[in-house]
Amino acid sequence: MASKAELREAVERWQKHCETVQQATQVNTAETAREKIARIRRVRSDYAAFVDYYFPHYTVNPETGKQTPCAPFHIKAANKVLKERNLKAAFKWHRGAAKSTHLDIFIPLWLKCQETRQLNVMVLVGKSEDNANTLLADIQAELQFNQRYIHDFGQQYNNGSWEEGEFVTKDGTAFFARGRGQSPRGLRYRSHRPDYIVIDDLDDDELCESPARVTRLTNWVKEALFGALDGGRGRFIMVGNLISKNSVLANFCAIDGVHVSQVNIWDKDGNVSWAAKWTPEEVKAIERFQGYRSFQKEYMNNPITEGAVFRQGWIKWATRPKWKEFEELILYIDPAWKSSVKNDYKAAKLWGKRKTQLWQLRAFVRQATIPEMVRWCYDLFEWAQETGIAIKFYMEANFMQEEILKDFKTEGDLRSYQLPILGDKRKKPDKFLRIESSAANWERGFVYYDESQKQDPDMLAGLEQTLAFQKGMRGHDDAPDADEGAISLLQKHSRISSFTPSFGRRNNAKNVSW
Template sequence: MLTAAEKKKAYAEWRELCKRVQQLTPVTLSISRETPLEKEKRIRRLQSNYAAFCEYYFPHYLTLRDKVTGDVIRVVHNAPFHNAAANKVKNTPNLKAVFKWPRGHAKSTHFDVFLPLWLMFQSQRLINFMVAVGKSEDSAARLLGDIQAELEYNQRLIADFGDQKNLGEWTEGEFKTQSGVKFLAVGRGQSPRGLRDRESRPDYIVIDDLDDDELCRNEKRVKDLTAWVKEALFGALDVGRGRFIMVGNLISKCSVLANMCKAKGVHVSEIKAIDKNGDPVWRDKWTRQEAQEVADFMGYRAWQKEFMHNPITDGTIFRYEWIRYKKLPRLDKYDMLVCYVDPSFKSTTANDYKACRLWGKIGTELHLIDCYVRQDTVSGMVRWLYNLYESLPEGVVVHFYMEANFMQDIILDEFETEGKIRGYQLPISADNRKKPEKIQRIEGVSPLWERGCVWYNETLKNTPDMQVGIEQTLALERGSRVHDDAPDADEGAIWYLQKSARGAKFKPVYIRRESPKSAW
């Protein structure tokens, strides 16, 4: 609950919003002189075109102005994914959907303000009862406050669709327009059972940023809240009829948003802040350079969590600050090169990751030079290995190893088949070590990261293979079910590189290292 001072501040901010809405939505002289036929034609066009609707009625949202002079800097248009989402919602009367968008990409603006009003002001009204769900009833009421300000003070909406303020039912968190559309705020976990406005039940429910870091640390709370969303909240619709929408970014894999994305029949829209080339998906919003500056300031982990739907959770063996990058030397400068292969048992893509990790030793340092960490077929992995082998400069030798348990007919057949195509066989050897338990082995080499002996190839920093490998490494802990193919392959390569330095007769001793009790 908000304190009296917080409520006073929130109300003052809302009044400023109302003033801004009124000032920045004037009806131009040319519009005011329209004939009734011209006005009707213009409104019909806006009703059918979401981007045009937003640009005309909400210039205060889509115009960047100088904070001192108030001059227009530039107009920010909807991104294609905004318009696609709006049409999906409009054209699907009975919709269950999750819109997984990054921070700063107008989730609340579109689903809590623009879209409800677009549906409300169609020639045949598509929304009658909206429920906004937030972390608390106060936060949900603030979400509705934005749409309330538009209905009461947006001059262009009033000029085209009439005065909507209903003096008898116009309170914070719950109000009803003169045209009969009801709006209600609900906090997470509150009972929405029996929600109705006379004969009407909600037909547009939007759940906005329900997850937070504290909630996601408690698996039982996440499970209980997911049940509340699916049962009590979804049950507030008229036997599932209506638009049931959740918006947010994936801050944790243990979250209500993650659970809803897995639910059967749910449409999932996933938008990442930048594409595979590093360009922003909302180009009117910011430049590539601005996005990179934000990523550099936040750091890899926070950027991945807030903007790329890739929350990296620490395990208890490795720490994020131990991951170091540098520009690596030429391959012919290394004392020894080893590529270790962990192919997983199955040949399909819907199973464990397959990992190939090329490591080099130079002096006392160990460098991860190249990597392949994918849910791929065995043949896809084999092709990557052959391509790596063929890319090696003349005179450079790489020792390829794979665990003996994997040197089975089905996997060897893939190597042989690819070799026949290429005209030679890849020189891969079996790792016949009698290995201790996997976690024990990986714990045994983790001090090399801690002491700064391990470096990653800077040029591959933002590639999916590198990122997945780092995620697996950081998430590793005893009893965890996370994928561990990359750190397992790292241990194998490092064992052979270290063996070359200490002599073939040296027998490694694996010591279980107790991890310090801390938040990481």
């Protein structure tokens, strides 16, 4: 529970926010009655227009004055909620997708202003009572101080306060706040029971560490909270990003009959989902800063259990032996099937064998085009010749088709020689089993990383993928796949025996320095 001082500060922040709302929503007093009627008709049917007109304090950048319009997934979600009065849905959207803003504020107010009554009692559920009250404060601010909304749909606020966790509007629409686990039993206003319940970001890292707590809270959502509806009638919505597979959101999404909307910051085609808000360069900068695992968790709804196969404790950085001491050097290339930057990572990993030691020496691990990776391979070959070392270049035989080899030939024609690439013709078993089996080399201490590459972004990106690798993962596994290919070939005549690994953890960042 918030202290008196914390509550006082929260009230002061809310009052400043209310001033912002009021100032940003000034009404054009010169408009005609016909213009007003036409606008009301339009905003009731056009969610994007509704958001743009009534909420400039959310959508307009105060520094640039530029408005950020709704993303297609916002509009699709709003239309889904409007269309289905009885809806059980999870909106599993990435960080920064404005899920709370739309599902907690904009969409309920859009429902409220429809010609046919769509909203009677709304319940907003947060991580705690204080959190829920704070979320409720935002919608009260709009109903009490948004001049445009009031001008078009009449005076709204009647009595009550978000500080107490409830308020009512003049037309008898009630709004309540509840914290997770707090009893929702008996919630009603006059003859109406809740018909719009939104559960906002219920999960956190601490909760997800306890399966027992997650189970109890899931049961509370399905039983006490869902039971607050009138016999299941109404809109029952959960919003959040998937931070753990052991989470209330994950359990909720798995319930039969629940509509699931999943939005990742990169869509399935490699485009930014909310292109009006972020450029691809900005998203890539976020990914570089956060690292592979954190980015997958926060922005791709793909929580990865660090250490499922490889452990952080198995990663050994050491001073590389002299190049002439390596018995064999292999660069294994995994170009991925598509040339576009938008798809899988391209991986090329240089490994060396010295006695029983396996050395990870250089890496290319990027979301890049095939020509970019090809140029890197040619540069490596020329560096190796200047250094006086021999590297064998391998690529999976399935990839050695005309389309991909054409990129190598094009670069070769420019340099007046062709890169000597060999095909890996092994009959490969399941990818997970192959990579899992190779983890034994890390566990037994055979694998070393060249410490001169400790800050190399490609090396670190590959290491991130290795430590994140697990069965059924939806993230990228191109780097560990290339590692397995190189190690398998290096060990063809090695005495390192097979070994059954135990299981268990992973790092990130980009440039080429031999």
